[in-house]
Amino acid sequence: MRLGGRLSGAIEVLTDIETRRRPVADALKDWGLSHRFAGSGDRAAIGNIVYDALRMKLSHAFLMDDDSPTALGYAVLLRQWGLSPEALAGEVDGDRFAPPPLSEDRLAAFNARTLDAAAPHVQGDIPGWVQPSFEANFGDDWLTEAKALAGRPTLDLRANTLKAGRDKVLKALERNGAVASAIARQGIRISAGEGPSRLPNVTADLAFQKGWFEVQDEGSQIVADLVVPQEGDQVLDFCAGGGGKTLAMAAAMHNKGQVHAYDTDRKRLAPIIERLKRAGTRNVQVHEDLSSLSPLAGRFDRVLVDAPCTGTGTWRRRPDTKWRLTEKNLEERLAQQQEALANASAFVRPGGTLFYVTCSILPQENEEQVHGFCKANPDFTLQPATETWRKLFGDRTPQPRSRDGSTVTLTPASTDTDGFFFCAMTRKA
Numbered sequence: 147m148r149l150g151g152r153l154s155g156a157i158e159v160l161t162d163i164e165t166r167r168r169p170v171a172d173a174l175k176d177w178g179l180s181h182r183f184a185g186s187g188d189r190a191a192i193g194n195i196v197y198d199a200l201r202m203k204l205s206h207a208f209l210m211d212d213d214s215p216t217a218l219g220y221a222v223l224l225r226q227w228g229l230s231p232e233a234l235a236g237e238v239d240g241d242r243f244a245p246p247p248l249s250e251d252r253l254a255a256f257n258a259r260t261l262d263a264a265a266p267h268v269q270g271d272i273p274g275w276v277q278p279s280f281e282a283n284f285g286d287d288w289l290t291e292a293k294a295l296a297g298r299p300t301l302d303l304r305a306n307t308l309k310a311g312r313d314k315v316l317k318a319l320e321r322n323g324a325v326a327s328a329i330a331r332q333g334i335r336i337s338a339g340e341g342p343s344r345l346p347n348v349t350a351d352l353a354f355q356k357g358w359f360e361v362q363d364e365g366s367q368i369v370a371d372l373v374v375p376q377e378g379d380q381v382l383d384f385c386a387g388g389g390g391k392t393l394a395m396a397a398a399m400h401n402k403g404q405v406h407a408y409d410t411d412r413k414r415l416a417p418i419i420e421r422l423k424r425a426g427t428r429n430v431q432v433h434e435d436l437s438s439l440s441p442l443a444g445r446f447d448r449v450l451v452d453a454p455c456t457g458t459g460t461w462r463r464r465p466d467t468k469w470r471l472t473e474k475n476l477e478e479r480l481a482q483q484q485e486a487l488a489n490a491s492a493f494v495r496p497g498g499t500l501f502y503v504t505c506s507i508l509p510q511e512n513e514e515q516v517h518g519f520c521k522a523n524p525d526f527t528l529q530p531a532t533e534t535w536r537k538l539f540g541d542r543t544p545q546p547r548s549r550d551g552s553t554v555t556l557t558p559a560s561t562d563t564d565g566f567f568f569c570a571m572t573r574k575a
């Protein structure tokens with residue numbers, strides 16, 4: 147397919163997402179099934195146009211004076227893929243699979259408009275109602291942070307030291323341009339690529355099948371590192387989900403001690419079994435029911451609450467969720483976070499530590515939650531997270547954001563990772 151055909155495909159998918167409110171992955175999959183002639187390169191290019199369009203939906207629509215899927219698709223090629231209007235006209239000219247060329251009106255708007263005239267949240271490509279939270283969290287830097295969340299994410303991996311050291315994995319993935327991550331101790335990074343370029347399917351690699359590495363954003367690896375689990379510890383991963391952080395902590399403990407993985411949602415927890423096997427993990431117990439954990443109340447050295455959240459820190463990867471998020475969703479998450487924190491805290495032994503993590507950057511879900519929790523539970527005290535960071539990663543790595551040193555917030559703009567919040571609260575001995 148030429149670029150015009152790929153653009154048409156992307157416009158069809160964007161229309162499907164908008165009219166039927168479908169998740170991006172489902173809409174792309176369906177398009178692929180009904181266009182079997184499209185090769186993997188075509189699908190990747192179409193996926194890239196769709197995701198790029200959703201990342202910068204508001205600013206694209208403003209500059210084109212049009213929020214239709216066609217305008218968004220063209221804006222991607224002009225603003226994110228670096229094609230000039232002339233080059234783009236040349237690409238679609240004579241291609242019978244291309245969409246209609248950009249109209250005179252759209253082109254005139256694009257040439258005449260600049261983002262300085264747009265509302266600030268449009269410049270930052272975030273929902274307007276979220277802007278006050280960004281301002282509260284990041285002050286004058288909020289727009290820089292918002293814009294960085296509209297970029298393309300890298301592909302991050304974690305070397306599984308139970309099976310292979312980072313150097314060995316780097317060697318195995320050399321042809322993919324894999325390099326060591328800047329912060330996470332076992333992290334490996336493959337660049338996001340530009341335009342139509344395709345990310346390698348690393349899970350098809352033999353090294354993955356052998357359990358040498360996991361796919362995990364560097365931010366997620368870093369917060370698991372910050373728990374600093376020790377060999378012999380009793381650790382509870384209270385919101386274990388598919389086990390991303392369980393696996394990282396179990397490896398950091400060299401298969402010694404115990405990690406107990408629990409989640410209220412059995413479906414989310416299910417893949418953990420296969421992943422644990424592949425990773426060669428022998429120190430993890432999986433719990434589907436809170437009742438099986440009850441006898442261990444007050445016994446854990448470290449309890450991690452990787453809380454359900456709005457996922458605002460992952461907007462680069464899931465840009466459609468940025469536009470679907472509502473204030474009601476936020477309210478629901480806040481209640482779930484309080485419940486998870488309250489339930490999990492009962493498992494921390496005196497002198498042990500409760501860790502609270504989200505992949506959100508909204509202060510309501512982060513600082514406000516832990517300050518509320520510590521106020522209501524005075525036997526828990528916040529520990530200086532920036533100190534732990536420095537001890538673990540040093541001063542020369544990119545530094546996260548922190549208001550007062552007691553908590554840290556990772557962001558694409560500060561640490562070049564997904565957005566994550568982390569803090570540790572120690573229970574009185």
Ligand SMILES: C[S@@+](CC[C@H](N)C(=O)[O-])C[C@H]1O[C@@H](n2cnc3c(N)ncnc32)[C@H](O)[C@@H]1O
Pocket residue numbers: 366384385386387388389390391392408409410411414452453454455482485486489
């Ligand atoms: C951010 S996800 C966890 C991701 C996982 N830790 C990882 O690294 O792959 C949050 C999880 O919390 C679970 N959850 C929500 N409320 C909970 C509660 N009250 N107790 C335990 N788990 C809960 C959800 O089912 C969801 O899987």
